[in-house]
Amino acid sequence: MTPAVDGPGAVLARPQDVWREPVTLEVAAVVAAQDPSRAGLPGADARFYDDLGFDSVMLMQLKYRLETRFPELGELSLADMVGSLLSVGTLVEYLADLAEGQPS
């Protein structure tokens, strides 16, 4: 699936673009469950700890939500993911690579 990016001179989207929105929504859901006052959608640069206030429990909860939302990815491993759990963008890249069968 290769949706086009908006605007003139649009280029074909990279694989991670199709992951960005649903993953961002799952991240936002974990944040909102912890602190309902933080309801906005995080950007790709938002860092899990420094910007979004994630802790280990929230990372576990995010992993669980992603497994539920994307059963095609199979069981995720926090131990394997932890290097990619820097920002929303790095997680999106990790999941896109995983889906492509190209472990990062």
Next chain:
Amino acid sequence: MTVYAGPSELVGEPLRVYGPAGPWDEVRETLTELGSAVLVSRLGDWLPAGGPPPDADCAQGAACLGCELCRVVLGADGGPARVPDRTVLGRDWARYQAMSHEDVRSRFLASRLLLKYAAGEVLQAAPETVDLAYKLGGRPYLRGCDQVDISLSHTEDLLVVGLTRRGWIGVDAELSERRLLGTGAEKQICTPHEIALLAAMPEYRRNPALVRLWTLKEAYSKAIGQGLRFRFTEFGFAPGARRVQVLRPDGSPGTGEEWSFGTWSIDRQYTVSVALFDAGFGDTADIAARTMLDDGLVDALIASEQFEQPDASEQGDVSERPGAREQPESFERMDGGGDPKANSFTG
């Protein structure tokens, strides 16, 4: 299986620290006697609400915010002194500045103030000379002083620091009422043995038991420097045992007797666990920075005059400082000592 030396012997009760005033004499005594100490403190002890007042002498002039660039701490004379956050945070400064989550930012700073004051008192060095660094994977350590191992944890307004000269230490804190059951967490935290034991518990005790398990596993994983890289379902703990010990997923005994564990309830609000690995370094009584610093580094530090070792007489008697003798609010052992009802795993 050898009976474990429990944390009452090796760590002792958590020590309540009320800010820059300590009481550091108790921390030093505990570390000298037991080789390890767990310190608990509150966010407000280090970052008073509203922040420090604007300073007429501040280099920022009228733009002084009182709190953004400076921190009011206890000076060498026992009175208030201003220390720039930049100086205290050292290599953490850039990251701290870039943090956008206010609560995380506050806890990040306050936990490092607690750690640096504690390490400074223990090593007889100024807090701002304590060099907090991170290993690959994020485990914090005192650079140039590997003989004292440290661990940090903070949640909500609780700060926890573990210090040991015995080997490795890991600490972890969590709100006791944090909901873990039913969030998918138990599948990632528990061994099959633990899942079976949780299922056999009355409903109202399952979540507190899971929180306790989680903090024990986090503390253990932090002590060995693995954090979330460790697969939590591959080791467990002995429910209901007077001595907490590591078990294999099927419930059989795991690691050796070098490990000891403890869990406490702090103010009936937080669950705090500690994991301690005794590598047999416990006989070193002199842990002043000059003794403990790696050879060569101490010369470099003295030569650069960044390392000031205050005369003992200048340190003053911290027990005379305000608040130093207040009693801890409420520490309740959760692992067999005291009220059996407090033990999340009995039954």
